[in-house]
Amino acid sequence: GAVVSQHPSRVICKSGTSVKIECRSLDFQATTMFWYRQFPKKSLMLMATSNEGSKATYEQGVEKDKFLINHASLTLSTLTVTSAHPEDSSFYICSARSGYGAGLNTEAFFGQGTRLTVV
Amino acid sequence: AQTVTQSQPEMSVQEAETVTLSCTYDTSENNYYLFWYKQPPSRQMILVIRQEAYKQQNATENRFSVNFQKAAKSFSLKISDSQLGDTAMYFCAFGTSGTYKYIFGTGTRLKVLA
Numbered sequence: 001g002a003v004v005s006q007h008p009s010r011v012i013c014k015s016g017t018s019v020k021i022e023c024r025s026l027d028f029q030a031t032t033m034f035w036y037r038q039f040p041k042k043s044l045m046l047m048a049t050s051n052e053g054s055k056a057t058y059e060q061g062v063e064k065d066k067f068l069i070n071h072a073s074l075t076l077s078t079l080t081v082t083s084a085h086p087e088d089s090s091f092y093i094c095s096a097r098s099g100y101g102a103g104l105n106t107e108a109f110f111g112q113g114t115r116l117t118v119v
Numbered sequence: 120a121q122t123v124t125q126s127q128p129e130m131s132v133q134e135a136e137t138v139t140l141s142c143t144y145d146t147s148e149n150n151y152y153l154f155w156y157k158q159p160p161s162r163q164m165i166l167v168i169r170q171e172a173y174k175q176q177n178a179t180e181n182r183f184s185v186n187f188q189k190a191a192k193s194f195s196l197k198i199s200d201s202q203l204g205d206t207a208m209y210f211c212a213f214g215t216s217g218t219y220k221y222i223f224g225t226g227t228r229l230k231v232l233a
Binding site for chain 1: 161222228
C-alpha cells in the first residue's frame, strides 16, 4: 500500500512552547489528510480534516487556534500544537487519502504516529 | 451522527483457534464503508479488511473474514487460525463517502496465547 510518513515519532517539549508534527504522503497525492488524537488505551478521536489549499475543518470541541493545521501541498500536512500544556500530551496520528479515485473506496493510509510529551 | 460500538474491551484466543470480534454501528446513511484496523504495539494502524455497505457478500482476506449484517448494523471480524502476530488492538471503523471521515470504535485488545 501507499506510505504515509509522520515526523517526529516522539517529541518532548516544555510547557508554553509550540511543536510541529509533519505528515507526508510519500508516493501519492493526498488531497485530504486527517489528524487524530489517541489517549492511552483509547480510541482514535478525529481532530480535524485537512484539505489541500483550503482551511482545515475542525471537529466540535477542538480548538483551532491551539491546533494549527496547514495543508500547503498535496504531499504535506502539518499540525502545530501551540502553547503546549501537559494535558496536550498524547499520541497524534495522521492519515491521508488520495482524491483521485472512486469515493471512499480509496483507502486512507495512516502514519506511524507521534508521541507528544509536554513537561 | 454515526457511532461505532465495540463491546469487548479484551479477548484472548489460543494459537490456531478462531476468534470473533464484535462491532455494531448506527447511521442513517445508505452509502458507507466499514473497516477493521489492527494496531500492534508499534501503534501503526494497519488495514485488515474493508466492506462496502452496498455489497451483500461478506469480505474476506486470507484468515480474516467479516459477517456483515446491514439490517442489524453489525460488522463482526472473524480471525481463523490465530497467530501470535495477531496480538494487537483491533478497531472497527465507519466511513461515509460524503465526508471521508472515519469514526472509530473503542477497540478490542486481542491476545493470542501460545
